[in-house]
Amino acid sequence: MRLPVVPCALSAAVCLAAAPAAAIAPERVLVLFNAHDTADEDGNGTPDSRQVAEYYAARRGVPATNLLGLACSTLLDYTPAQYTNFLDEVVRPVLARADRRGPPAFDVLLFCYRTPVTYHGGQRSIDNAMYCPGLVLQGCPTNPPVVGNPYLDPCPGVRGDGRPFRHRDNTVGFSDCFLVTRLDGPGGVWRVMDLVDQALYAEAFLQPDEGFFRGCGYVDSRALKGAYAIETLTNDPDVASGRCDSYGAADVNIACGARHVAAAGFPLRWENTPVSIGVTNAAFQDGTPATNAPQAMFYGGWYNLDAYKDVFEWLPGSLACDLNSDSLYAWQFRRPVKTFGPNALARGASCVAGVVSEPYVNGHPRPYILLYYLLHGYTFAEAAGAAMPMLNWAGLSVGDPLYAPLRPGRPKVKDERPPSFAPGFPDIVTNAVRGIECRIEVAAEAEPEAVRAEIAWGDSPAMTNAPLRGQGWYRRQRLRFPELAAGGAYWCRVTATDPAGHCATSGVLRFDVPGRRPFEGVARRIPGTIQAEHYDEGIEGVTSHGWGLPERTFRGEQGFELKPTGRPEGAPAFLDGRQPEGAWLEYTADIATGGLYRLDVVCGGFHGRGGEIRLRQDGEDRTGVWALPTNAPRAYDTWTTSSVPVRLDAGRHVLRLELLRRHNAPLDRLVFEPAEERTARPRAAAGGIDTVAPSADTRPPRCPCPPTLPPTPPDSPRWTRP
Numbered sequence: 001m002r003l004p005v006v007p008c009a010l011s012a013a014v015c016l017a018a019a020p021a022a023a024i025a026p027e028r029v030l031v032l033f034n035a036h037d038t039a040d041e042d043g044n045g046t047p048d049s050r051q052v053a054e055y056y057a058a059r060r061g062v063p064a065t066n067l068l069g070l071a072c073s074t075l076l077d078y079t080p081a082q083y084t085n086f087l088d089e090v091v092r093p094v095l096a097r098a099d100r101r102g103p104p105a106f107d108v109l110l111f112c113y114r115t116p117v118t119y120h121g122g123q124r125s126i127d128n129a130m131y132c133p134g135l136v137l138q139g140c141p142t143n144p145p146v147v148g149n150p151y152l153d154p155c156p157g158v159r160g161d162g163r164p165f166r167h168r169d170n171t172v173g174f175s176d177c178f179l180v181t182r183l184d185g186p187g188g189v190w191r192v193m194d195l196v197d198q199a200l201y202a203e204a205f206l207q208p209d210e211g212f213f214r215g216c217g218y219v220d221s222r223a224l225k226g227a228y229a230i231e232t233l234t235n236d237p238d239v240a241s242g243r244c245d246s247y248g249a250a251d252v253n254i255a256c257g258a259r260h261v262a263a264a265g266f267p268l269r270w271e272n273t274p275v276s277i278g279v280t281n282a283a284f285q286d287g288t289p290a291t292n293a294p295q296a297m298f299y300g301g302w303y304n305l306d307a308y309k310d311v312f313e314w315l316p317g318s319l320a321c322d323l324n325s326d327s328l329y330a331w332q333f334r335r336p337v338k339t340f341g342p343n344a345l346a347r348g349a350s351c352v353a354g355v356v357s358e359p360y361v362n363g364h365p366r367p368y369i370l371l372y373y374l375l376h377g378y379t380f381a382e383a384a385g386a387a388m389p390m391l392n393w394a395g396l397s398v399g400d401p402l403y404a405p406l407r408p409g410r411p412k413v414k415d416e417r418p419p420s421f422a423p424g425f426p427d428i429v430t431n432a433v434r435g436i437e438c439r440i441e442v443a444a445e446a447e448p449e450a451v452r453a454e455i456a457w458g459d460s461p462a463m464t465n466a467p468l469r470g471q472g473w474y475r476r477q478r479l480r481f482p483e484l485a486a487g488g489a490y491w492c493r494v495t496a497t498d499p500a501g502h503c504a505t506s507g508v509l510r511f512d513v514p515g516r517r518p519f520e521g522v523a524r525r526i527p528g529t530i531q532a533e534h535y536d537e538g539i540e541g542v543t544s545h546g547w548g549l550p551e552r553t554f555r556g557e558q559g560f561e562l563k564p565t566g567r568p569e570g571a572p573a574f575l576d577g578r579q580p581e582g583a584w585l586e587y588t589a590d591i592a593t594g595g596l597y598r599l600d601v602v603c604g605g606f607h608g609r610g611g612e613i614r615l616r617q618d619g620e621d622r623t624g625v626w627a628l629p630t631n632a633p634r635a636y637d638t639w640t641t642s643s644v645p646v647r648l649d650a651g652r653h654v655l656r657l658e659l660l661r662r663h664n665a666p667l668d669r670l671v672f673e674p675a676e677e678r679t680a681r682p683r684a685a686a687g688g689i690d691t692v693a694p695s696a697d698t699r700p701p702r703c704p705c706p707p708t709l710p711p712t713p714p715d716s717p718r719w720t721r722p
Contacts (some may be wrong), residue, residue: 023402023404030110032070034116035050037050042189049113073085076333078120086116104167104178108402111181111182115184117184123394128396132147154244157256157372162386164382165381179382179401181381181401186345191346195350197476217261218293219299224251228272236252239252247361250361257368264375272285292311302322315499316499317403323365352398353365373387374406418498419443426438432557440496451473451496452469453497454495487514489512491508493508516536530670543586545559560585567668574666579659585659594648594651599615599644602669602670602671614658632665
């Protein structure tokens with residue numbers, strides 16, 4: 001079906017919108033960092049949380065006296081039992097600084113990298129509670145009340161033209177409200193600092209006019225009330241009232257984002273069918289396929305629950321909000337798996353609004369309000385605040401609070417200066433967990449800069465390998481080289497290209513790859529048992545491939561989660577199973593006799609997954625893809641055996657265990673027995689499973705599980721897939 005075409009111009013009444021009275025001044029921002037954080041990912045001697053705070057203050061002109069270190073937890077969440085810690089470590093220190101007697105000294109609270117994100121077991125957002133911190137102290141001793149946000153603007157452009165934030169207009173009872181955003185998310189300290197540089201680049205160069213840096217606005221509604229026409233959207237009673245308490249009401253209001261993008265003059269790509277952008281049969285308003293979203297500057301849509309479609313090309317300064325139940329899910333916030341918001345941030349989006357847990361239909365930040373406010377010159381802090389329906393709930397906004405790319409009076413400027421590498425960059429660094437990376441940074445003293453990097457590389461000066469390309473536009477980035485040969489030598493050259501097409505090219509760099517060593521210097525013996533956690537010593541990409549993020553284990557910092565086991569035969573630990581798709585581990589093994597073996601993989605079911613694995617010897621497939629059982633016992637530290645025949649060659653060889661699905665079943669050990677001693681059993685998928693008796697230690701896993709949903713707020717339908 002051909003969808004209605006959005007006109008190129010709207011009436012003057014639609015296009016007319018009031019500009020904000022004045023931007024929020026840097027002096028009105030209180031920057032919060034974790035004083036207990038000691039992590040130093042880039043090795044510059046400054047803890048990461050403080051580094052982000054100081055960097056933001058320097059780039060935005062925030063006074064140094066506006067930085068406040070919180071002596072708070074270094075974990076993501078305050079559990080219900082730690083609620084008083086949350087009050088003492090976060091709420092009271094902020095109130096003491098921000099809400100003294102008289103008018104509040106600040107308008108914006110900015111949480112920085114590695115400060116806690118949630119409380120109440122991942123169900124409530126700390127940032128959302130801090131919109132009105134005084135109310136938190138007045139509420140229930142363990143669970144403050146959910147209240148409406150006085151700054152919510154449910155139908156901007158229909159009833160009024162937006163309003164700047166003022167304390168006197170935004171109180172709950174006798175408690176002042178603040179605007180709250182966060183510089184945080186996946187990708188590490190460099191990626192978080194780049195949220196600032198991306199915002200500065202868009203502020204300098206973004207314009208809706210052709211020939212300038214601009215990008216497209218994407219809106220994704222579901223036509224739940226029919227094929228909407230942009231000219232008549234305001235006739236809908238749910239739009240006129242700003243209601244979002246049903247699927248139809250939410251959908252027609254999300255569609256209003258198309259009005260706002262078109263009125264601002266940016267190219268509009270509106271997908272208004274029952275499917276979402278990135279699906280095979282999705283189509284934009286002009287009938288063209290909506291399978292990709294290039295040059296994405298603004299996105300407002302729904303309902304990508306537990307699913308991120310990697311079809312967006314996020315430009316520097318881009319805004320994204322997908323209304324769904326886990327859009328910024330707490331347990332994936334800094335390590336994205338499937339949820340929309342963390343994946344958008346990891347792939348280059350600069351501002352993302354969402355929720356850490358189930359919000360119900362009318363509790364999620366509203367995409368069309370975000371679009372309206374940012375497109376009409378307001379700061380991101382104001383846009384996020386105006387779009388936030390509830391306080392003491394689940395909402396979370398990631399991005400530079402002062403970002404205002406379309407503020408009135410901006411000069412029209414084109415990016416005409418080629419990028420240049422910062423002194424000392426690019427360089428090559430080696431780390432056991434992250435592997436070998438090329439670090440790239442471009443100078444930004446003369447003007448804001450963001451680039452996309454491409455690396456030519458190979459094991460000879462000809463550099464004939466497929467190029468490595470970064471996803472997103474950044475001032476600084478780290479590109480990890482994939483699988484490398486132990487002890488080998490490689491060459492590379494970097495090209496950095498900005499959005500205007502200007503390039504900078506480095507000289508040729510050479511680097512050497514460290515060698516490998518069996519675990520504790522001793523090769524594993526076959527026949528025999530190989531503990532899953534006893535993979536070879538070496539660096540990421542040489543002896544193993546995981547997240548590339550550090551996990552504290554009995555082996556020191558590793559790229560895999562290793563959890564303690566109470567079973568002597570599995571001691572000291574097991575491989576948790578949380579790893580990216582395509583992860584692998586290698587084991588140097590001395591195989592006494594070549595021939596047929598039965599391989600018993602001792603695996604768990606307590607993550608509720610199965611998974612697929614494969615075993616290779618010196619790179620040669622010896623088992624094929626092998627499905628692990630999905631009906632294994634769910635109790636922690638309870639195990640099942642899944643078996644497969646495997647033919648091995650005698651002598652010293654390298655065995656590679658490939659984990660082919662994201663988040664496989666936990667693995668404890670691999671047991672190799674000659675097939676002649678005992679007939680090889682069929683695979684578990686075909687012939688059932690053998691259960692290993694659980695140990696006395698049945699502790700729950702230390703990794704937090706998804707939270708129990710909070711009670712439904714009044715008049716809010718339970719959120720289910722529309």
